[in-house]
Amino acid sequence: xxxxxxxxxxxxxxxxxxxxxxxxxxxxxxxxxxxxxxxxxxxxxxxxxxxxxxxxxxxxxxxxxxxxxxxxxxxxxxxxxxxxxxxxxxxxxxxxxxxxxxxxxxxxxxxxxxxxxxxxxxxxxxxxxxxxxxxxxxxxxxxxxxxxxxxxxxxxxxxxxxxxxxxxxxxxxxxxxxxxxxxxxxxxx
Numbered sequence: 001x002x003x004x005x006x007x008x009x010x011x012x013x014x015x016x017x018x019x020x021x022x023x024x025x026x027x028x029x030x031x032x033x034x035x036x037x038x039x040x041x042x043x044x045x046x047x048x049x050x051x052x053x054x055x056x057x058x059x060x061x062x063x064x065x066x067x068x069x070x071x072x073x074x075x076x077x078x079x080x081x082x083x084x085x086x087x088x089x090x091x092x093x094x095x096x097x098x099x100x101x102x103x104x105x106x107x108x109x110x111x112x113x114x115x116x117x118x119x120x121x122x123x124x125x126x127x128x129x130x131x132x133x134x135x136x137x138x139x140x141x142x143x144x145x146x147x148x149x150x151x152x153x154x155x156x157x158x159x160x161x162x163x164x165x166x167x168x169x170x171x172x173x174x175x176x177x178x179x180x181x182x183x184x185x186x187x188x189x
Contacts (some may be wrong), residue, residue, distance in 0.1 A: 001054060003087075004030050006061035013054055014082045028172045029058060032148060035170070035179060036116060039146055040064050043115040046107075046140070048100050048131055053080035055118045057087060064116070066092040070103045100127070101134055108138040115142050123152035129161075132180065136162030145182040150175060 003011045004026065032055070033040065041063035047056030048070050056067035069080050077097035084093045096103050100121075107114075117135060121127035128151045135147055147164055151157050153176050159166040164180040 001026065001052065003054075003058055003061045004033070006058070006063060008057070008061040008087050008089075011061075011087055013052055013057065014079050014086065015052055025172075025175070028150075028175050028177070029055060031170070031172055032118070032150075032177055033058060033062060035168070035177065036146060036148065037062075039116055044113065044142070046070070046114040046117040048104075048117065048119045049121045049127065050080055050095075051076055051120060053083045053093075053095070055120060056080075056093065057083055057089070059116065059118075060087070060089050060092055064092075066094070068094045068096060068107070068112075068114070070096045070098065070100055072097070072099050100131055104131075104134050104138050104140060107140040112140050113142040113145070114140060115145050117141070117145065117147040119147065119149045121150070124155060126155075128155065129157050132157065132161040132164060136164045139163065139182070139184070141182040141184075143182065143184050147180045147182065149178045149180065151178065152176070 001013045043064045045059040045064040045067040050069035050071045053069045056069040080095045119131045128149050153174050167179050167181050169178045
């Protein structure tokens with residue numbers, strides 16, 4: 001697994017050691033960044049269910065200002081920290097080992113806002129929709145933010161999660177990427 005483009009292009013990333021972490025396939029990760037290419041430079045990036053950290057680190061490589069990478073698994077957090085160290089980007093990467101939903105509540109309470117969010121929940125868990133719903137409810141999002149939800153093609157995801165409105169959906173083999181735009185309510189957000 002390697003970084004596909006940008007500052008860290010070609011850098012090899014550490015992978016999981018039989019821990020149930022399912023990294024996003026390189027071709028799907030590249031397709032993801034083709035979809036959001038113009039939004040990445042300078043973005044505040046949030047990577048939920050980060051696994052190896054490959055998506056958040058790819059965002060940093062492509063010019064994101066910083067990335068918060070969240071995963072509840074101790075092994076995933078270890079792998080992410082190793083990859084951050086390999087790339088030498090600790091000044092722009094925050095690794096959070098903890099429950100995604102508790103972390104979202106803490107980020108929202110702290111007033112943190114993100115321009116770009118990736119939700120890479122385990123397939124078949126129902127967590128992709130739950131996380132999108134939590135993002136729509138808690139709104140740790142800048143106006144106009146984009147949330148990309150990865151899901152298994154047989155796993156239903158809604159066209160709307162409160163103020164998150166579906167803009168496009170693309171299928172890559174068994175993986176579906178659904179891109180939502182955060183449209184804050186008038187006078188709020």
